[in-house]
Amino acid sequence: MKRRSFLILGSLIGLSSTIKAKSPDSFGKSFKEVEATIRAVQEHMFPSGTELPSAREMNVTKFLFETISDRTYDKDIRAFVIEGAKELQVREKGRFASMSPREKEKALRRYEESSYGQNWLSRILTLTMEGMFGDPVYGSNVKEYGWKALHAFGGQPRPKNRYIEL
Amino acid sequence: MNETVFDVVIVGSGASGGAVAYTLCNAGYKVAVLEKGRLINREEFSKDEIAYARRDIVTPSLFDEYHTIEEKVDGQWIATPTYESGWSFWNGNIVGGSSNFMSGMLHRMHPDDFRLKSKYGAIDGANVADWPISYEDLEPYYAKAEEIIGISGHFEAHPFEPPRSRKNFTQPPTKENMVVKLLDKSCQSLGVKSLVTPRAVLSRDKGDRNACYYSNFCGSYGCSSGAKGSAREALLKPALATGNLTLMSNSYVKKLHAGKKDEVEYAIVIDAITGKEKKVRGRFFVVAAQAHESARLLLNSANRHHPDGLANSSGTLGKNLIFSAGGSGQGELHKDALKEIKFEELMQTGLFVNRSILDWYFIDHWWDGKFKGGLVEFMFEHQNIISRARKNNEEEGKLVWGKALGEKLVKRFTLQKSIRFEIFNDWLPNDNCFVSLDPTYKDKYGMPVGKLRVEGHPHDLKVGNYISKKCVKILEEMGAKNIDASVSAAPPQNLVAGGCRFGTDPSISVLNAECRAHDVKNLYVADASFMPTGGSVPYTWTIYANAFRVADHILKAL
Ligand SMILES: Cc1cc2nc3c(=O)[nH]c(=O)nc-3n(C[C@H](O)[C@H](O)[C@H](O)COP(=O)(O)OP(=O)(O)OC[C@H]3O[C@@H](n4cnc5c(N)ncnc54)[C@H](O)[C@@H]3O)c2cc1C
Ligand code: SF4
Numbered sequence: 001m002k003r004r005s006f007l008i009l010g011s012l013i014g015l016s017s018t019i020k021a022k023s024p025d026s027f028g029k030s031f032k033e034v035e036a037t038i039r040a041v042q043e044h045m046f047p048s049g050t051e052l053p054s055a056r057e058m059n060v061t062k063f064l065f066e067t068i069s070d071r072t073y074d075k076d077i078r079a080f081v082i083e084g085a086k087e088l089q090v091r092e093k094g095r096f097a098s099m100s101p102r103e104k105e106k107a108l109r110r111y112e113e114s115s116y117g118q119n120w121l122s123r124i125l126t127l128t129m130e131g132m133f134g135d136p137v138y139g140s141n142v143k144e145y146g147w148k149a150l151h152a153f154g155g156q157p158r159p160k161n162r163y164i165e166l
Numbered sequence: 167m168n169e170t171v172f173d174v175v176i177v178g179s180g181a182s183g184g185a186v187a188y189t190l191c192n193a194g195y196k197v198a199v200l201e202k203g204r205l206i207n208r209e210e211f212s213k214d215e216i217a218y219a220r221r222d223i224v225t226p227s228l229f230d231e232y233h234t235i236e237e238k239v240d241g242q243w244i245a246t247p248t249y250e251s252g253w254s255f256w257n258g259n260i261v262g263g264s265s266n267f268m269s270g271m272l273h274r275m276h277p278d279d280f281r282l283k284s285k286y287g288a289i290d291g292a293n294v295a296d297w298p299i300s301y302e303d304l305e306p307y308y309a310k311a312e313e314i315i316g317i318s319g320h321f322e323a324h325p326f327e328p329p330r331s332r333k334n335f336t337q338p339p340t341k342e343n344m345v346v347k348l349l350d351k352s353c354q355s356l357g358v359k360s361l362v363t364p365r366a367v368l369s370r371d372k373g374d375r376n377a378c379y380y381s382n383f384c385g386s387y388g389c390s391s392g393a394k395g396s397a398r399e400a401l402l403k404p405a406l407a408t409g410n411l412t413l414m415s416n417s418y419v420k421k422l423h424a425g426k427k428d429e430v431e432y433a434i435v436i437d438a439i440t441g442k443e444k445k446v447r448g449r450f451f452v453v454a455a456q457a458h459e460s461a462r463l464l465l466n467s468a469n470r471h472h473p474d475g476l477a478n479s480s481g482t483l484g485k486n487l488i489f490s491a492g493g494s495g496q497g498e499l500h501k502d503a504l505k506e507i508k509f510e511e512l513m514q515t516g517l518f519v520n521r522s523i524l525d526w527y528f529i530d531h532w533w534d535g536k537f538k539g540g541l542v543e544f545m546f547e548h549q550n551i552i553s554r555a556r557k558n559n560e561e562e563g564k565l566v567w568g569k570a571l572g573e574k575l576v577k578r579f580t581l582q583k584s585i586r587f588e589i590f591n592d593w594l595p596n597d598n599c600f601v602s603l604d605p606t607y608k609d610k611y612g613m614p615v616g617k618l619r620v621e622g623h624p625h626d627l628k629v630g631n632y633i634s635k636k637c638v639k640i641l642e643e644m645g646a647k648n649i650d651a652s653v654s655a656a657p658p659q660n661l662v663a664g665g666c667r668f669g670t671d672p673s674i675s676v677l678n679a680e681c682r683a684h685d686v687k688n689l690y691v692a693d694a695s696f697m698p699t700g701g702s703v704p705y706t707w708t709i710y711a712n713a714f715r716v717a718d719h720i721l722k723a724l
Binding site: 044045046047049050051052067072073074075109112118121122125126129130133134135137138147149150151152153154155156157158159160162163164166 | 206210211212213214215216217218220221222223224227228229252379381382383387390549551552554555556559564565567568569571572573575576579580
């Protein structure tokens with residue numbers, strides 16, 4: 001399966017992989033436009049009151065932004081994260097972030113019916129877990145709450161910097 | 167200005183390049199090792215899952231360097247660049263190569279693996295060939311590698327265990343999780359013999375390398391104690407200490423230049439940081455870039471003397487690439503159904519499972535028939551936290567999130583532990599598994615990338631499935647739940663060999679029995695490329711051993 005077509009096909013509104021950020025600034029700008037939507041999706045997936053820490057207390061949106069902006073992140077998937085959020089905004093007529101939890105659940109399950117939507121949701125879930133269960137040096141997994149919830153801890157030695165910057 | 171002429175120039179600093187450098191530097195020769203990746207020292211490694219296991223940092227970005235993979239679609243071979251598929255064929259591209267990241271389960275090949283064709287006859291559609299050397303020729307080097315790399319283990323007699331010149335391992339086995347009690351007992355009640363896995367991990371300090379501290383994150387991670395027998399720790403550091411090694415990291419070798427028909431004069435090297443090109447001259451050249459990259463480098467080194475690629479008068483360069491066939495399976499040991507051992511013992515982190523099974527290495531059964539089988543290795547599921555958390559989070563085709571996800575994950579991490587088996591059997595060499603140069607795609611240095619066609623032989627699946635059924639029985643006997651096994655035709659990227667076969671007939675092989683190119687008198691290939699067949703074990707002990715053997719031949723030639 002070709003990844004590019006896999007990422008693009010199935011988008012209802014026909015967005016294409018054209019938002020490849022030329023500079024960090026322009027990527028930051030595109031991210032700003034979808035930040036509230038992504039944050040709302042993450043908070044819906046990891047609400048408070050479950051056995052896991054909540055998205056809100058774990059800075060997962062900031063983590064997501066930082067990790068996909070990093071040069072080590074696949075540039076096609078970076079664009080897909082933004083596009084998929086735009087697609088959700090369009091589908092839900094810009095209302096997603098302000099919906100009730102029940103409405104959000106319905107909207108996401110509707111989105112999930114398309115394989116494009118399912119891929120995107122799975123990607124957001126993965127990126128959120130990377131923050132929550134990755135080393136706290138990346139700014140999420142605050143006070144190791146993610147690890148504590150699972151009784152599983154990263155090995156020693158722990159990283160001093162992100163992405164093996166020596 | 168006089169340019170330095172090294173006695174030997176080695177391309178690639180991994181398992182094979184390291185063993186050659188070690189031998190030659192200790193013998194007093196001036197050696198240059200050219201490595202395209204950077205140096206990461208012992209003190210700099212960490213257990214950062216995001217960096218080591220989820221991003222391309224110790225391997226090239228696939229947008230810079232990649233392969234194209236040919237698969238058959240509707241009867242046609244279609245090549246897809248790996249930056250499209252995300253299916254990386256890089257295994258570790260820093261000083262020490264993939265050996266930094268191996269799990270270190272090492273096995274010797276069996277004497278019959280060296281004469282598979284004579285022993286089992288030809289198989290339709292497979293290019294099986296006997297080796298030009300025997301187990302006896304390689305045994306002293308297996309022993310040498312065991313000592314120098316520091317392979318720990320415990321010898322127990324088994325009809326399919328290759329003979330050893332040294333009675334037992336100097337390094338006793340690494341510590342084991344109590345699960346082995348359950349595993350051994352389950353095997354026993356099925357009449358199966360479980361053996362201690364030899365491991366390239368020190369159980370005791372060795373020189374300046376410290377014993378394993380059971381970090382729980384071994385495979386895919388660099389080792390912070392020096393216990394893992396990587397080329398960097400076990401070979402390159404001692405080689406550097408001789409003062410004879412010039413280790414050039416960030417040095418991508420673009421081509422070898424054979425100015426004369428039968429002699430390489432220099433390597434053309436690009437500085438991976440500045441982009442500047444230079445020549446590195448030597449009397450002898452050793453290619454050790456990991457099987458498919460070695461063949462690619464020789465193909466990319468074509469010139470007027472060697473129009474089809476360096477050392478390719480036979481036309482077989484890149485052909486008969488092999489991986490390791492087999493499959494894997496997994497089952498969950500649940501707290502509420504655990505036999506023999508305490509749950510806390512099972513949950514102890516870091517200790518190894520350390521068990522392998524040789525019972526099905528050769529099959530000779532009144533009903534099943536007579537054929538070559540394979541090896542089985544038992545281990546815990548990789549302990550990576552993010553990847554374990556991500557697994558199986560779908561129910562009825564829908565992603566699980568919210569409260570249900572929390573419950574699922576906590577249960578998975580605290581009430582059970584997964585144990586798995588991996589099967590290794592021969593990947594039969596065949597006409598649809600080879601590396602060539604892609605006519606269209608080039609890497610960031612402007613060199614054609616390797617195009618890999620990676621089809622396996624149907625016989626491999628038959629063998630894998632046969633063994634898999636036996637392993638599933640062991641998991642069942644252990645009381646494992648949700649057992650899932652799969653034998654697949656997909657190649658494991660990290661276990662690769664072939665492409666520059668060695669043999670006595672220059673019209674059908676690239677290298678002679680010493681692994682010197684038939685066509686070029688000062689060119690050797692030291693990695694797994696030489697292997698006509700791979701045996702039914704992971705390759706690295708054989709890679710280390712053969713590279714030590716090749717180094718001895720180079721010493722004689724120097
Ligand atoms: C996660 C993992 C687990 C493994 N576990 C096991 C195991 O349990 N048992 C086992 O037997 N094996 C295992 N292996 C395989 C083992 O690591 C390899 O078989 C072994 O390292 C191969 O040695 P090599 O010298 O051929 O290549 P490598 O060790 O990969 O070294 C090749 C080096 O050449 C460099 N290079 C390539 N092209 C160029 C160029 N053009 N210019 C300059 N440099 C170049 C590369 O960057 C690399 O550093 C594992 C591998 C991985 C990745
Ligand atoms: S300390 Fe032991 S377990 Fe950890 S990486 Fe080193 S050899 Fe592997």
